[in-house]
Amino acid sequence: MSTDTKKLDEGLKEYQRQQQLINLKYRLLSAVGIIVFLLMWQMVVKLGIVNEARLPAPTAILNTIMFKIHNTPPDGNVLWVNILSSLQVALSGFFIAIIIGIPLGLFMGWWEYADRFLRPIFELMRPIPPIAWIPIVVVWMGIGLKAKGLIIFFTAFVPCVINSYTGIKLTNKTLINVSKTFGASNLEIFYKVGIPSALPMTFAGIRIALGNSWSTLVAAEMLASSAGLGYMIQIGRQVARPDIVIVGMIVIGAIGAILSGLLSFIEHRFLKWKVEH
Amino acid sequence: MHSNTKNIVHSILYWSLPVLAVSLIIIIWIVFSSNHPELMPGPFSVWERLIKTFTIPIGGASLLGHVWSSLQRVLAALLISWTFGISFGILIGWNRAASAIFGSIFEIIRPIPPIAWIPIIIMWFGIGEFPKILLVFIGTFVPLVINTRAGIEMVDKIYINVGKVFGGSNAQILKEIVIPTALPSIFAGIRTSVSSGWTTVLAAEMLAARQGLGSLVTKGWQGSDMALVLVAVITIAITGSVLSFAIMKLEKAVCPWNN
Numbered sequence: 001m002s003t004d005t006k007k008l009d010e011g012l013k014e015y016q017r018q019q020q021l022i023n024l025k026y027r028l029l030s031a032v033g034i035i036v037f038l039l040m041w042q043m044v045v046k047l048g049i050v051n052e053a054r055l056p057a058p059t060a061i062l063n064t065i066m067f068k069i070h071n072t073p074p075d076g077n078v079l080w081v082n083i084l085s086s087l088q089v090a091l092s093g094f095f096i097a098i099i100i101g102i103p104l105g106l107f108m109g110w111w112e113y114a115d116r117f118l119r120p121i122f123e124l125m126r127p128i129p130p131i132a133w134i135p136i137v138v139v140w141m142g143i144g145l146k147a148k149g150l151i152i153f154f155t156a157f158v159p160c161v162i163n164s165y166t167g168i169k170l171t172n173k174t175l176i177n178v179s180k181t182f183g184a185s186n187l188e189i190f191y192k193v194g195i196p197s198a199l200p201m202t203f204a205g206i207r208i209a210l211g212n213s214w215s216t217l218v219a220a221e222m223l224a225s226s227a228g229l230g231y232m233i234q235i236g237r238q239v240a241r242p243d244i245v246i247v248g249m250i251v252i253g254a255i256g257a258i259l260s261g262l263l264s265f266i267e268h269r270f271l272k273w274k275v276e277h
Numbered sequence: 278m279h280s281n282t283k284n285i286v287h288s289i290l291y292w293s294l295p296v297l298a299v300s301l302i303i304i305i306w307i308v309f310s311s312n313h314p315e316l317m318p319g320p321f322s323v324w325e326r327l328i329k330t331f332t333i334p335i336g337g338a339s340l341l342g343h344v345w346s347s348l349q350r351v352l353a354a355l356l357i358s359w360t361f362g363i364s365f366g367i368l369i370g371w372n373r374a375a376s377a378i379f380g381s382i383f384e385i386i387r388p389i390p391p392i393a394w395i396p397i398i399i400m401w402f403g404i405g406e407f408p409k410i411l412l413v414f415i416g417t418f419v420p421l422v423i424n425t426r427a428g429i430e431m432v433d434k435i436y437i438n439v440g441k442v443f444g445g446s447n448a449q450i451l452k453e454i455v456i457p458t459a460l461p462s463i464f465a466g467i468r469t470s471v472s473s474g475w476t477t478v479l480a481a482e483m484l485a486a487r488q489g490l491g492s493l494v495t496k497g498w499q500g501s502d503m504a505l506v507l508v509a510v511i512t513i514a515i516t517g518s519v520l521s522f523a524i525m526k527l528e529k530a531v532c533p534w535n536n
Binding site for chain 1: 295297298373376377385397399480514
């Protein structure tokens, strides 16, 4: 009996060791993939296959990042100022969209009359891509924080409304009927059953909204701005500095990835009850 | 009797509320535009401007010509990215080694928004037709790969094992079991790629183009012709809706078991 357990134990350990080895192998492969990619990039530039004035080598880009941390040329701001300016615009539009969009979507999904009244307005605005709003908003409000925030708002608002609307519409009818049987009022069912069951969908909407905000921000800043990462890229293009452009792209990508990671963390916290079931 | 009046009130509200909402928007539009004509042209001047786009061409094309040049770019890029994006997604979703090597590079490039590629692509390739199609390709490639990969990876292991038990080869299992199971997810990628492609082509055209709906927006904006901007924006919205409707129909035809 005890030898059997021992054998089982050993077998399990052996299996786990094998799995760890396999995982290690794939992790190494990922690292190799990235290193080979960077090395090839460096070689292509250094061997002169691609002109360095068009595509700077990875080492040159690293140098530019170091340079931009403390120096303002060519766009007139150090890197941090640009990052903060972009974050301020993107997040202000994003949060306002969440604060207005999610309650609106929930409200529309729960009360039929609200749906009938608000839905046509929403459906008229929805197919307009946020980028197309830029000229109209700029003519109305200039190129300040408010104008760009409004453009971001439009892009983040739509997924917030759609997802919270769909989420609460998909609430299990059985749950609603059980609550009715136990004498809950409509309002009570709304916030004790409807909202929690709409949360996963709503979070998916927030994720889309965040991605939209960040990418529309770049467009807004490229078309009309005086600071920010999109502005930095645009200036980099005008003065023919591809290293500045690529640094801008990398920083935009990195911050986008960080924001989405943060959101996953918050989502995990909020939706813990779902996993526990 | 009481419930009957209730029903009547309900159906009156039910049908009048949407009408009320739309008329409210039109009234606000008319009132606002008559007070601030320089900020917002009224419905009638937009209509007049729309008629004028057919009689006086802008940039050598009528409104329909601009729609067509935008559509051409999107469709060309979509065909390329459907081919490559779906194959690449299947490759890194199915083969773990490929996923480790190429997936990691893809993960680095993925978070860069397609619009952020515009300046570097203009620097490399100028402002012709190829750079625009390349941009739309980048913008549509990413959602396709993400969705295809997720669809392939989420296929239930038990189906794959059944395939193995019945002696299916790797290629057979992929073709007969995995890809059909992942099809709804792949179609979600296709749907996203269409809307993201439509947005990207506008951005590309707004920054640099002679023809296309995006360039119409910029022309109206720079020439302080707000009516033209609105004509372009409304056309963009309508074309976008038609595109996503067409994709929905296509999805119903290709995988009717979905939904």
